[in-house]
Amino acid sequence: MTYDVAxxxxxxxxxxxxxxxxxxxxxxCVIDGPSEFxxxxxxxxxHIVVMDDSDAQFALTSYSQKLWDEFASELPPEAEFxxxxxxxxxxxxxxxxxxxxxxxxxxEIGLTTEILDERSLRSAEPNLKKGLPGALRVPGDSVVxxxxxxxxxxxxxxxxxxxxxxxxxxxxxxxGLVETWGGERIEAQHIVISAGCGSTLLPELAKAVxxxxxxxxxxxRTNTTVNHQLVELGYLRSAHGTDRxxxxxxxxxxxxxxxxxxxxxxxxxxxxxxxxxxxxxxMKRALEYFPSAADAQATRIWTGFRPATPDGLPYIGMVxxxxxxxxxxxxxxxxxxxxxxxxxxxxxxxxGRESAIPREPYSPTRIxx
Amino acid sequence: xxxxxxNRSQTAWRSKPVAKKKTEILVIGGGPAGLAAAEAASxxxxxxxxxxxxxxxxxxxxxxxxxxxxxxxxxxVEALEKNGVEMIASCTCVxxxxxKRILALSNGKTFPIRYDxxxxxxxxxxxxxxxxxxxxxxxxxxxxxxxxxxGGYDISGKRIVVAGTGPLLLAVAAYLKKKGGNVIxxxxxxxLLSLIGFGLSALRVPGKWRExxELRxxxxxxxxxxxxxxxxxxxxxxxxxxxxxxxxxESEIECDLLAIGWHxxxxxxxxxxxGCDLLACAVNADEYMRTSVEDVLSAGEINFVGGLELSLxxxxxxxxxxxxxxxxxxxxxxxxxxxxxxxxxxxxxFLTDPEELRKAVTNDTIVCRCEDVPYGRVKDLxxxxxxxxxxxxxxxxxxxxxxxxxxxxxxxxxxxSVRPPLVPLKISELANFETxxx
Ligand SMILES: Cc1cc2nc3c(=O)[nH]c(=O)nc-3n(C[C@H](O)[C@H](O)[C@H](O)COP(=O)(O)OP(=O)(O)OC[C@H]3O[C@@H](n4cnc5c(N)ncnc54)[C@H](O)[C@@H]3O)c2cc1C
Ligand SMILES: Cc1cc2nc3c(=O)[nH]c(=O)nc-3n(C[C@H](O)[C@H](O)[C@H](O)COP(=O)(O)OP(=O)(O)OC[C@H]3O[C@@H](n4cnc5c(N)ncnc54)[C@H](O)[C@@H]3O)c2cc1C
Numbered sequence: 001m002t003y004d005v006a007x008x009x010x011x012x013x014x015x016x017x018x019x020x021x022x023x024x025x026x027x028x029c030v031i032d033g034p035s036e037f038x039x040x041x042x043x044x045x046x047h048i049v050v051m052d053d054s055d056a057q058f059a060l061t062s063y064s065q066k067l068w069d070e071f072a073s074e075l076p077p078e079a080e081f082x083x084x085x086x087x088x089x090x091x092x093x094x095x096x097x098x099x100x101x102x103x104x105x106x107x108e109i110g111l112t113t114e115i116l117d118e119r120s121l122r123s124a125e126p127n128l129k130k131g132l133p134g135a136l137r138v139p140g141d142s143v144v145x146x147x148x149x150x151x152x153x154x155x156x157x158x159x160x161x162x163x164x165x166x167x168x169x170x171x172x173x174x175x176g177l178v179e180t181w182g183g184e185r186i187e188a189q190h191i192v193i194s195a196g197c198g199s200t201l202l203p204e205l206a207k208a209v210x211x212x213x214x215x216x217x218x219x220x221r222t223n224t225t226v227n228h229q230l231v232e233l234g235y236l237r238s239a240h241g242t243d244r245x246x247x248x249x250x251x252x253x254x255x256x257x258x259x260x261x262x263x264x265x266x267x268x269x270x271x272x273x274x275x276x277x278x279x280x281x282x283m284k285r286a287l288e289y290f291p292s293a294a295d296a297q298a299t300r301i302w303t304g305f306r307p308a309t310p311d312g313l314p315y316i317g318m319v320x321x322x323x324x325x326x327x328x329x330x331x332x333x334x335x336x337x338x339x340x341x342x343x344x345x346x347x348x349x350x351x352g353r354e355s356a357i358p359r360e361p362y363s364p365t366r367i368x369x
Numbered sequence: 370x371x372x373x374x375x376n377r378s379q380t381a382w383r384s385k386p387v388a389k390k391k392t393e394i395l396v397i398g399g400g401p402a403g404l405a406a407a408e409a410a411s412x413x414x415x416x417x418x419x420x421x422x423x424x425x426x427x428x429x430x431x432x433x434x435x436x437x438x439x440x441x442x443x444x445x446v447e448a449l450e451k452n453g454v455e456m457i458a459s460c461t462c463v464x465x466x467x468x469k470r471i472l473a474l475s476n477g478k479t480f481p482i483r484y485d486x487x488x489x490x491x492x493x494x495x496x497x498x499x500x501x502x503x504x505x506x507x508x509x510x511x512x513x514x515x516x517x518x519x520g521g522y523d524i525s526g527k528r529i530v531v532a533g534t535g536p537l538l539l540a541v542a543a544y545l546k547k548k549g550g551n552v553i554x555x556x557x558x559x560x561l562l563s564l565i566g567f568g569l570s571a572l573r574v575p576g577k578w579r580e581x582x583e584l585r586x587x588x589x590x591x592x593x594x595x596x597x598x599x600x601x602x603x604x605x606x607x608x609x610x611x612x613x614x615x616x617x618x619e620s621e622i623e624c625d626l627l628a629i630g631w632h633x634x635x636x637x638x639x640x641x642x643x644g645c646d647l648l649a650c651a652v653n654a655d656e657y658m659r660t661s662v663e664d665v666l667s668a669g670e671i672n673f674v675g676g677l678e679l680s681l682x683x684x685x686x687x688x689x690x691x692x693x694x695x696x697x698x699x700x701x702x703x704x705x706x707x708x709x710x711x712x713x714x715x716x717x718x719f720l721t722d723p724e725e726l727r728k729a730v731t732n733d734t735i736v737c738r739c740e741d742v743p744y745g746r747v748k749d750l751x752x753x754x755x756x757x758x759x760x761x762x763x764x765x766x767x768x769x770x771x772x773x774x775x776x777x778x779x780x781x782x783x784x785x786s787v788r789p790p791l792v793p794l795k796i797s798e799l800a801n802f803e804t805x806x807x
Contacts, residue, residue, distance in 0.1 A: 042754075042758055078759075078760075147758035147759065148758075148759060151759060166751075217796070217799065219796065220766065220793060256761075261796070274788065274789060276464065276466070276472070276789070276799075276802050277802070279799055279802065280799060280800055280801070280802040283796050283797075283799040283800035284800045286796065286800075287796065287797065287800055293796045294795065294796055294797040294800075295795055295796070295797065296795070296796050297793035297794065297795055297796075298790070298793060298794050298795070298796055298799055299764075299765075299766065299768065299793045300764070300768065300788055301788060301789070301790070301799075302788060
């Protein structure tokens with residue numbers, strides 16, 4: 001049979017596309033298999049966060065956040081969706097100016113945020129270091145345990161008729177046809193490539209999508225209260241740099257009472273083992289902001305690879321040079337947040353509809369040469 | 370009197386945490402295999418350091434034996450002292466670092482140790498197979514209960530059922546009885562005919578039959594059932610009763626303690642950190658105990674779960690081989706191979722069909738006790754990783770050490786989720802990590 005849509009990759013982006021497209025009544029086939037890089041979705045932090053590095057990022061993240069809020073009531077409790085909000089923490093007066101700028105920027109699109117001064121920051125998060133000048137509170141942000149959310153999306157797609165094949169790594173994509181390493185051929189009108197770091201199977205994407213390694217550390221259950229996802233504002237600086245290894249303070253409260261502590265960004269490494277030097281830098285940074293974590297026991301350290309693009313925006317839409325082959329990849333450190341928005345944009349494009357936000361900024365036509 | 374437990378009488382046994390960060394031969398694990406390896410390596414004049422995560426050396430079998438320490442152990446300890454082997458107790462290998470170093474943890478502090486060759490001898494632990502009621506207080510692993518009693522846990526007058534499979538059951542029952550426990554039953558899962566077959570093969574190994582006779586004497590008076598196993602345990606907040614099946618007949622037995630002994634499974638965390646090739650859930654080492662990784666050797670129960678004698682001989686071979694004296698090692702190969710043959714026949718005798726074990730489990734039976742995950746939530750999932758991500762199984766304190774091998778038995782899943790650090794480390798300690806030896 002010929003499917004309406006074949007989706008390559010069953011990470012959170014592929015899962016969201018499968019759910020969306022099958023709910024629109026299209027016949028969908030999801031093909032997932034191992035690649036050089038372990039799935040990013042199993043490794044990520046699950047912070048659903050509005051970010052404003054660029055207007056396009058701002059539009060996609062805030063649109064996606066709305067979709068998550070609608071989706072939340074359908075999620076099973078094991079998905080641990082929690083609307084805890086984000087605190088963007090300023091380290092000094094200079095960064096307080098950034099808090100101010102962010103406040104007005106978010107207000108422009110009608111997103112309510114709150115500027116916390118030293119005192120209100122302290123009462124919001126008593127375990128942070130004393131003397132921090134303040135923070136921006138973004139109450140609409142959330143956290144989710146994305147492995148469960150991803151499986152939920154896949155199961156719902158399946159219930160709506162989608163077929164899902166696992167252990168079927170794709171070797172070749174041409175117009176209308178997908179072929180696996182096992183020699184299986186799947187015909188489809190539309191083909192969506194949402195294979196994370198493995199999206200390089202399309203030569204056009206191979207030029208642009210690069211793995212960016214990250215580390216995370218989880219602690220045992222603690223009694224240390226954390227009420228929001230806490231992120232240092234300097235994170236923006238660290239997330240922007242492309243060549244240098246960087247670390248930033250980022251801490252997520254888990255429903256279990258555990259603390260999930262991040263994060264690092266490294267280019268040019270394809271080694272999945274934990275680098276204890278980077279971890280040490282991360283932990284030093286974390287303790288500068290959050291000294292109360294010093295005695296928490298870290299039970300596990302792991303790494304993941306974010307599918308990164310040169311300009312920090314994902315590729316969503318038809319790939320030039322192909323007939324109806326679409327990219328849905330390159331989400332770097334925001335793929336959990338933006339999976340739902342991505343799926344909506346892909347569905348709109350396939351069905352020839354207008355989208356809630358302009359699609360053009362994410363188009364793969366910007367891959368040069 | 371040599372005292373492995375208190376480390377008091379000899380300087381050589383004292384724990385010196387950050388004393389030395391460089392050694393020619395590093396031995397990880399100071400059980401019989403590790404100690405024998407250290408003795409053999411140091412006999413060639415090599416500088417040897419042994420670390421053990423336990424506060425006392427000696428491994429599972431010798432660790433807590435104070436006055437009862439065998440001649441063999443005493444001689445070994447004496448030799449180590451004479452050869453100037455450095456012993457660091459309460460010191461855990463938590464990671465393998467580049468440039469032939471490990472990251473060690475002692476008294477809450479981490480530090481690297483540099484080596485030329487490393488011998489891994491981290492032994493084996495008890496396999497747990499979940500059944501209804503196995504998490505009740507009063508239910509123990511057979512070896513675990515034995516260790517507790519060695520450490521001073523009082524069982525006098527307690528009614529004890531010993532169940533599971535293997536010769537370990539008899540040894541444990543005899544020990545518990547000697548310590549005042551009221552052992553009312555040994556329930557051996559294997560059938561009588563297989564046991565007789567095994568008994569005959571044991572006769573071919575010198576010394577084994579005498580051991581067996583000794584044991585027989587010690588457990589006289591305890592009722593012993595074959596083809597018998599525990600179906601479930603219950604009690605209000607703690608164990609008070611077990612239900613046993615014996616040739617398909619069920620019966621209830623009131624008791625205070627249940628000691629369950631299955632097989633032992635190699636502690637593969639450390640060899641996994643080093644990237645050693647594994648085969649059939651053990652380290653794949655050659656006859657000179659060399660693993661697939663250069664300068665990394667392994668000895669004892671991480672290679673094959675075959676008891677004390679085999680561990681000792683493997684330790685010696687590893688020690689000679691690490692000291693690059695293959696000649697000395699060669700003389701021991703024939704003996705090792707004999708012991709290995711015997712150990713394999715024992716393993717075959719007491720092999721249990723996984724289907725049998727699964728039968729006892731119900732949907733509410735806890736599989737992962739750290740995270741409270743019942744059988745019903747994981748049974749339809751496809752593998753260990755999926756179960757982990759979906760249910761948190763194996764993500765708790767023990768990092769899958771218990772439920773990993775349980776899932777292997779129940780579902781045939783491979784639980785390959787070892788990551789450094791092997792034990793939880795404080796965030797402040799992670800922050801202090803320095804790669805360079807200072
Ligand atoms: C440390 C870390 C922290 C993060 N924190 C956050 C956060 O807080 N918030 C947030 O929004 N995002 C976060 N992310 C980013 C997020 O995890 C990723 O952007 C997102 O998971 C990408 O999803 P994906 O579906 O595109 O890719 P993946 O999850 O990688 O899925 C791709 C799938 O495709 C399969 N595949 C690959 N090649 C082939 C092939 N040839 N044939 C068939 N199948 C193939 C893969 O095996 C995989 O299953 C974080 C990432 C990391 C590493
Ligand atoms: C519970 C139990 C009861 C047993 N009872 C008997 C018995 O009655 N009779 C018998 O013949 N055999 C018995 N055995 C088997 C016997 O103990 C073994 O044959 C023998 O001890 C194996 O020696 P080994 O050195 O390989 O391992 P072990 O004796 O297990 O020694 C390994 C040592 O390595 C240490 N270690 C582990 N990981 C690390 C790390 N990361 N860093 C530093 N150190 C580490 C441990 O603390 C331990 O001291 C028993 C085994 C177990 C598990």
